[in-house]
Amino acid sequence: MGFLGPLRKRAMDAFLKQGLPGRKSEEYKYSNPEKLFRGASIKPESLGLESVNFNVSGLEKKPSVLDLKKLDKALQAFEIKGVSENRVVLVNGVYIQELSALPDMPEGVLICSLAGALTDYRSLLEKHFSKYADVEADPFIALNTAYAGDGLFMRVAEGVTVGKTIHILNVITDEASALLNKRNLILLERSAEVDVVESTVVVSEEVNVGRNVVNELSELILDEQSRLRFYRMQQDCEGLNLISTVQVLQKASSHFDTHTITLSGDWMRNNLNIVVDAERCETHLNGLYITRGIQHVDNHTLVDQRKPNCESNQLYKGILADKSTGVFNGKIFVRRDAQKINAYQSSKTILLSDDATVNTKPQLEIYANDVKCSHGSSTGHLDEEAMFYLRSRGLSEESAKRMLLYAFASDVVDTIRIEPLRAYANDLISKQLDFDIKK
Amino acid sequence: MLSIKNLKAGIDGKEILKGINLEIGAGEVHAIMGPNGSGKSTLSSVLAGRTDYEVTGGEVLFNGKNLLELNPEERAREGLFLAFQYPVEIPGVSTINFLKTAIAEIREYKGLPALEAKDFLKMVKEKQALVELKGSLASRAVNEGFSGGEKKRNEIFQMAMLEPTLAILDETDSGLDIDALRVVANGVNKLRSSTRSFVVITHYQRLLDYIVPDFVHVLFEGRIVKSGDKELAMELEKKGYGELTR
Numbered sequence: 001m002g003f004l005g006p007l008r009k010r011a012m013d014a015f016l017k018q019g020l021p022g023r024k025s026e027e028y029k030y031s032n033p034e035k036l037f038r039g040a041s042i043k044p045e046s047l048g049l050e051s052v053n054f055n056v057s058g059l060e061k062k063p064s065v066l067d068l069k070k071l072d073k074a075l076q077a078f079e080i081k082g083v084s085e086n087r088v089v090l091v092n093g094v095y096i097q098e099l100s101a102l103p104d105m106p107e108g109v110l111i112c113s114l115a116g117a118l119t120d121y122r123s124l125l126e127k128h129f130s131k132y133a134d135v136e137a138d139p140f141i142a143l144n145t146a147y148a149g150d151g152l153f154m155r156v157a158e159g160v161t162v163g164k165t166i167h168i169l170n171v172i173t174d175e176a177s178a179l180l181n182k183r184n185l186i187l188l189e190r191s192a193e194v195d196v197v198e199s200t201v202v203v204s205e206e207v208n209v210g211r212n213v214v215n216e217l218s219e220l221i222l223d224e225q226s227r228l229r230f231y232r233m234q235q236d237c238e239g240l241n242l243i244s245t246v247q248v249l250q251k252a253s254s255h256f257d258t259h260t261i262t263l264s265g266d267w268m269r270n271n272l273n274i275v276v277d278a279e280r281c282e283t284h285l286n287g288l289y290i291t292r293g294i295q296h297v298d299n300h301t302l303v304d305q306r307k308p309n310c311e312s313n314q315l316y317k318g319i320l321a322d323k324s325t326g327v328f329n330g331k332i333f334v335r336r337d338a339q340k341i342n343a344y345q346s347s348k349t350i351l352l353s354d355d356a357t358v359n360t361k362p363q364l365e366i367y368a369n370d371v372k373c374s375h376g377s378s379t380g381h382l383d384e385e386a387m388f389y390l391r392s393r394g395l396s397e398e399s400a401k402r403m404l405l406y407a408f409a410s411d412v413v414d415t416i417r418i419e420p421l422r423a424y425a426n427d428l429i430s431k432q433l434d435f436d437i438k439k
Numbered sequence: 440m441l442s443i444k445n446l447k448a449g450i451d452g453k454e455i456l457k458g459i460n461l462e463i464g465a466g467e468v469h470a471i472m473g474p475n476g477s478g479k480s481t482l483s484s485v486l487a488g489r490t491d492y493e494v495t496g497g498e499v500l501f502n503g504k505n506l507l508e509l510n511p512e513e514r515a516r517e518g519l520f521l522a523f524q525y526p527v528e529i530p531g532v533s534t535i536n537f538l539k540t541a542i543a544e545i546r547e548y549k550g551l552p553a554l555e556a557k558d559f560l561k562m563v564k565e566k567q568a569l570v571e572l573k574g575s576l577a578s579r580a581v582n583e584g585f586s587g588g589e590k591k592r593n594e595i596f597q598m599a600m601l602e603p604t605l606a607i608l609d610e611t612d613s614g615l616d617i618d619a620l621r622v623v624a625n626g627v628n629k630l631r632s633s634t635r636s637f638v639v640i641t642h643y644q645r646l647l648d649y650i651v652p653d654f655v656h657v658l659f660e661g662r663i664v665k666s667g668d669k670e671l672a673m674e675l676e677k678k679g680y681g682e683l684t685r
């Protein structure tokens with residue numbers, strides 16, 4: 001398999017060298033993944049390297065025809081009108097042609113399974129695959145690179161604007177292996193434009209609490225003047241332990257707009273690493289997480305400003321109920337040559353219970369002198385004054401709470417540029433808030 | 440309408456109201472005046488149901504109901520309204536938006552049919568005109584970036600929308616210039632009726648030139664030390680609180 005063999009070997013070595021991050025790891029201090037693997041039958045060291053390949057006959061099996069029928073039905077629940085008309089379905093990382101439909105793709109758009117791309121678009125893969133996510137930087141990147149079986153490959157050719165949103169349905173089922181590595185590669189050539197929504201959902205007969213660990217990695221490459229909107233919707237994934245890494249490279253005058261909305265999942269770690277490697281780029285990173293029970297959600301972001309005249313804007317918000325825990329770690333690097341950078345970051349959290357906790361850590365490292373950077377973070381309970389004000393006007397405590405929380409979340413949701421997705425997200429969020437408030 | 444008997448309340452173990460007695464009849468306007476720190480805001484907060492304060496004695500009957508047993512929203516639904524001295528800013532929530540919900544819930548509480556959207560909007564227009572509130576303000580986040588005068592007008596606008604039977608205006612005049620004061624007072628005067636009572640809390644007599652009270656009470660160190668008619672306010676203006684509270 002040419003370049004893959006040595007790459008996988010190197011990745012495995014890198015993983016073994018780093019090991020699973022434990023409590024001593026600075027990057028995983030508040031999200032110790034050791035416990036996910038403890039007692040489980042997952043011993044990464046024991047997984048045979050040679051058995052893995054970029055092939056559907058690798059670790060994950062394609063569902064049977066019967067299962068496909070069932071899945072098709074189950075997936076209707078996650079359809080978003082105005083978004084899902086063009087959809088790609090991945091089941092346990094395996095691209096399922098039969099459930100996918102792309103009626104509105106203009107010429108120049110390539111969408112296929114990553115495994116398939118290896119034979120059909122080999123030179124593209126050789127050029128880009130694993131060139132951005134550094135196996136030495138994070139053990140989960142290494143693990144993914146060593147084992148990933150399949151995923152999605154997308155390329156939008158130079159100058160092509162994809163008018164319709166593409167919906168990636170990222171489905172995890174009971175059949176997923178205990179440690180599932182899946183991988184996407186999305187390539188925007190010069191001046192290409194596309195909107196992508198990725199929904200992660202669990203379709204399961206039973207609730208496999210704490211069984212699966214999904215380690216997914218997406219490499220997104222934005223060539224000059226391209227524009228990508230990339231929305232991660234993590235909904236309906238009860239029982240899931242997820243490490244989701246998005247590695248982005250931005251070239252000159254590119255525009256990247258991303259949202260990470262986490263409404264479900266047991267243990268969720270979102271890594272978002274953006275390298276802005278050229279001038280006049282624009283980067284927007286927004287996140288919203290609403291947690292309950294003993295859920296854990298960790299958002300780690302990194303914006304690496306390497307060149308001058310760029311702008312980044314970040315807004316993350318969390319609403320934590322019950323005994324749930326949250327982490328926000330937002331790093332912004334401004335390298336020495338990166339003058340005239342505007343970088344803003346804001347992180348706000350509302351704790352709905354005394355047992356919920358959040359760890360927030362903004363990290364600004366600025367080595368250039370002519371920059372405008374700011375960050376702010378706040379954590380607190382619902383504003384008592386505002387609650388009293390609304391109740392004194394006749395609103396029930398429940399309605400007042402709902403209104404304040406909804407308004408809080410709206411700051412993030414309102415920045416979703418795809419109208420039907422915004423409406424859909426609003427709907428999901430109000431349902432979830434209703435649930436938390438009525439308790 | 441409202442009957443306060445020997446009301447005692449405090450905060451953190453410190454007694455602030457030391458036995459207030461006050462009877463307010465339907466359609467009456469009562470002014471409560473007093474120097475800073477006498478307990479005026481505490482009284483309005485206790486009546487509206489702010490939980491920071493602890494009631495240690497006495498009773499308050501509102502249209503025959505034990506007011507102190509009700510939570511803030513129930514008091515509002517029973518017809519009580521408090522215009523805040525310092526209206527809060529609420530990002531992301533517009534006045535129109537929460538009023539719609541508030542009115543729906545109040546009507547449900549009273550067993551009235553829901554208000555139709557067009558009737559609600561008509562009402563909004565009418566009441567905005569009453570307090571000369573720009574339409575755009577009511578659609579914006581509550582009080583966010585409003586001037587002092589706009590905030591107070593927004594309070595009176597909400598009062599007009601909610602049609603209370605008893606409205607407490609807590610230092611509504613503070614921070615207003617004379618023009619804004621006139622607009623606010625005008626709005627209040629238009630809402631006066633034989634079934635609606637007002638408690639106007641103020642430090643200065645100035646507001647009472649515009650909202651002419653039926654009764655004036657002087658609050659001092661947690662007690663009403665003197666009551667009279669509007670002449671009492673004039674007297675206070677001339678002589679100051681010193682003599683009366685001695």
Ligand SMILES: Nc1ncnc2c1ncn2[C@@H]1O[C@H](COP(=O)(O)OP(=O)(O)O)[C@@H](O)[C@H]1O
Pocket residue numbers: 450455473474475476477478479480481482491
């Ligand atoms: N939240 C509070 N905590 C402690 N003391 C308070 C609080 N609110 C009011 N007080 C005290 O109660 C007294 C009366 O205050 P207040 O009701 O604000 O009077 P007024 O409105 O007449 O100026 C003052 O001595 C004030 O310091």
